Each structure stands twice: as C-alpha cells, then as structure tokens.
Amino acid sequence: xxxxxxxxxxxxxxxxDLGALVEFARHKRVPVHRGSVFYYAGGVTAFLFLLxxxxxxxxxxxxxxxxxxxxxxxxxxxxxxxxxWLMRSVHSWGAxxxxxxxxxxxxSVLFMKAYRKPRELTWLTGCALLGLSMAFGFSGYxxxxxxxxxxxTKVGTDIVGQVPLVGHWLLRxxxxxxEVTGATLSRFFGLHVAILPALLTSLMGVHLLFVQTQGxxxxxRAKKTMAFFPNFLLRDAxxxxxxxxAVCALAVFFPWELGKKADALASAPTGIKPEWxxxxxxxxxxxxxxxxxxxxxxxVGIAVIGAAGLVFALVPFWERLVPEGRRDRAVELFGxxxxxxxxxxxxxxxxx
Amino acid sequence: MNRKAxxxxxxxxxxxxxxxxxxYPVLRFLLPAEQTEAEPDILKVGSxxxxxxxxxxxxxxxxxxxxxxxxLKGGFHALxxxxxxxxxxxxxxxxxxxxxxxxxxxxxxLSGKNISGPPPRPLERxxxxxxxxxxxxxxxxx
Ligand code: FES
Numbered sequence: 001x002x003x004x005x006x007x008x009x010x011x012x013x014x015x016x017d018l019g020a021l022v023e024f025a026r027h028k029r030v031p032v033h034r035g036s037v038f039y040y041a042g043g044v045t046a047f048l049f050l051l052x053x054x055x056x057x058x059x060x061x062x063x064x065x066x067x068x069x070x071x072x073x074x075x076x077x078x079x080x081x082x083x084x085w086l087m088r089s090v091h092s093w094g095a096x097x098x099x100x101x102x103x104x105x106x107x108s109v110l111f112m113k114a115y116r117k118p119r120e121l122t123w124l125t126g127c128a129l130l131g132l133s134m135a136f137g138f139s140g141y142x143x144x145x146x147x148x149x150x151x152x153t154k155v156g157t158d159i160v161g162q163v164p165l166v167g168h169w170l171l172r173x174x175x176x177x178x179e180v181t182g183a184t185l186s187r188f189f190g191l192h193v194a195i196l197p198a199l200l201t202s203l204m205g206v207h208l209l210f211v212q213t214q215g216x217x218x219x220x221r222a223k224k225t226m227a228f229f230p231n232f233l234l235r236d237a238x239x240x241x242x243x244x245x246a247v248c249a250l251a252v253f254f255p256w257e258l259g260k261k262a263d264a265l266a267s268a269p270t271g272i273k274p275e276w277x278x279x280x281x282x283x284x285x286x287x288x289x290x291x292x293x294x295x296x297x298x299x300v301g302i303a304v305i306g307a308a309g310l311v312f313a314l315v316p317f318w319e320r321l322v323p324e325g326r327r328d329r330a331v332e333l334f335g336x337x338x339x340x341x342x343x344x345x346x347x348x349x350x351x352x
Numbered sequence: 353m354n355r356k357a358x359x360x361x362x363x364x365x366x367x368x369x370x371x372x373x374x375x376y377p378v379l380r381f382l383l384p385a386e387q388t389e390a391e392p393d394i395l396k397v398g399s400x401x402x403x404x405x406x407x408x409x410x411x412x413x414x415x416x417x418x419x420x421x422x423x424l425k426g427g428f429h430a431l432x433x434x435x436x437x438x439x440x441x442x443x444x445x446x447x448x449x450x451x452x453x454x455x456x457x458x459x460x461x462l463s464g465k466n467i468s469g470p471p472p473r474p475l476e477r478x479x480x481x482x483x484x485x486x487x488x489x490x491x492x493x494x
Pocket of ligand 1: 455
C-alpha cells in the first residue's frame, strides 16, 4: 500500500514537480497567541461554503422553479423525500452560519490589523466575499416562494430601486419586471445556482491565493508559530467536524420552517422580520421618519448604510490618516463602536 | 497624427465597437420588455352583502393591488394597497380603524394619509360607488 502510494507520488512528482508545492506549503507558519483560535474562522467559512455547495446540489435534484412549482417542490423535499428535511435544514442553517463565520473572520482580521500593507487587497476581496455571501442568502431566501420571502424580496429589491438615476432601471433588471413575480423567482434562481457560485468560487480562489503567497500577517514577528501544513490544517479539520455536528444538531432540533405560500394579494403578516444579518439595517429603516428635510427617509437610510459599509471596507486606507501612535487604538475603537451599534440595532430589531 | 497614434486609435475604436456589440444584446436580453397591459378604470369588487362593517379585501386592479375597506361606521374606502415606503402590502386594522403596513410599522388613516412610521407619501385613493347591490371601484381619485 505504502509502496504504491509512494510510486504514485513519484509518478506525479516527476511530471508536475509536487515537491515545490509541498515545500511551499511547509513554509507557511501560523502565529500562536491568545487570539489564535480566531484563525480558524476563515477555514470554517470555506468548509461551510463546501457544505452549501454539496447540499445545494442535492436540493437541485428535486427543486423546481416557478410560482406554481417552487413552494410545492420544497414542501415535497421536506415532507416526502427521504432525509429531504435534513438537507434543506442543513442548507438553511449552513447559510446562516456561513454568514456568521464570515463576520467573525472579518472582525478578527480587523482587530488583529491583519489587513495592513501588503494585505489591503486580501481585505477588499474579503469584503466582496461578505457581500456575495449576503447576496447568496438573499437570493436563496426567495426560492421556497413563501410569504416571508416574498415580502423580504419586495422590500429588498425596492431598496435597489431607490438608487438615484438608475434605480428604476436596476429594479426592473433585478425583478425581471416592475413587480416581484415568477420572473423574479427565475432570476434569483439563476443568480443563486449559477452566477453567485461562479463569482464566489473565483473570488475565494483569489483570496486564498493572496493568503498563500503573502503568508499570515504577523508570522514573521510572532514569538511562537506553528506549521500550517500539516499542524494547523489538522486542527482546522477538527473545527470543521465540530461545525458540521453543530449544523446537523441545529437542523434536527430546529428544522427550518416553510411557512405559507406567497400570495401577491395578501397583506404583509404582522411581526414580519428579515434574517438576522439584515436585521440591523432593517431596524434602522424602520425607525427613520418618512421624510428627513426635503428627502425621503428611506433614501437617507440607504445612503447611511451604504456609506457605513464603504467606511468599513476602506479601513486599510483611511487608517493611515490617523497618526501612527494612535492608529491601533482608533481602529479598535472603530471596531467596538461598529460592533456595539450593529449589535444594539439587531437586538432592538429582534425584540421590537 | 503619426502612424502609431492612428493605429492605436483605430484599435481602440475597434475594441470599443466590439465590446459594445457584445454587451448591448446581453443587456437588452436581461431587461424585461415594458408592460403594456391595459389598466382598467372600473373594478367590481363584490356585492354589498359581502362587506360587513370592518371587513376588507385585497384585489388586483390593473397592475397594482387595491384594498377595499368597509369601516366600522359602514363607509367604503378604496386605496392602492402598496405601501409607499418599500412596496409591502398593507392591511386594515379593524381594532384601531386604520391601515397598517406590517413591514416597518407604517400607518395610514382611512383616507390614505400617512400618519406614522416610515411611509413618505399617502396611499393613492380610488372612488367607491355602490350601484344596486354591487360595489364598484373607479380609478378616478375621489
Ligand atoms: S414597506 Fe410599508 S412601512 Fe416599510
């Protein structure tokens, strides 16, 4: 066994120079310190993405798109297909946890200031990956064509329509018409299973390539380090197993609801709320008055949310304006304040 | 203009033309055709007997939904049911005798005026007439 493995390795090595790759992997070091546990968040995110791809492909075997088929096919998956309920729930919970881990990963990078030169582009690709993950969540949410999803999509796409000048045009592009209809469902389906996977996979490739070529931030200054391969990767694998178990446990004990089928002539149900990762933005839009001076309140709200996102994404660039001595403190303060605001708005949205 | 500048310009123009002719059809393909569906001016919403006091109903009126309400004093109201905030569909709250949008807690009175929460504009009003036993809604604002 050993012999034939070694022979296969030698065969490949002769043709592709695997030795160089192994040598490269061996050089990567991971700093060991109090916050090291946060280094696993990125790997867990990647693992959850793979889990989403796997369960997503399985769901595709039964899912049908259309206003008279989507809801029914998801109901069929959850009630008739053996383990269909499990696959769907794992997919839904996995999506939520994936967004959670992207956020955790980003926050840890922020607090460790790992985005600093020369890693600005890694940070920016990471921000884009967060955006894509949220787009994944938003588009996938509509696919069961239930009441909550219908209104979430109406509101979410209407926000797109508020963009000055090109808003109406964008709205029609996203909805496939003026209203949220079967055309929207088809578009979201295409987005969710073709466009976004292609974008996210390629961008994730670039992100990982950056991480591999530049190595981990602080590895050269750290007092203690460990080899990425195999030491860190094996620990990573343990975390993946733990997360897989957590997702399965959540799926079993808190199966995802399907709710009522969407109806274009039904009022929005009381107590309607978006997924937790849109809750803070939602709450913000909810408490703004109809008009702020001469402009519509929602327009101000959307502008503020957009600007906040931009400030977050551009941390590596604006932090240089802060004098060196105070820079670390400033970024940490920014991180804590953002976290507090987001947390408070989310809690408020959840409770109100 | 020397030869090099001329060639660069020609190449650039060619590349731009090529890109344009590639992307324009794709963009047009993605943009849905404008709807030319006729908007009817009158809608029959049912008979008076269907509408008990405090009853409301949402129907399709051309492209947008309309909410027809019979308030607690027996008066009829018909309004565009699409919230002016972010496009949700409103409901009649019998106990408070007002119109509520559950999405962000927007409230309107029965004349369609936005009275609290985020909605920036009133709801569009339609005229309601009772002819014989039929309840009719007219697009012409009351
Ligand atoms: S959509 Fe009606 S209050 Fe926001």
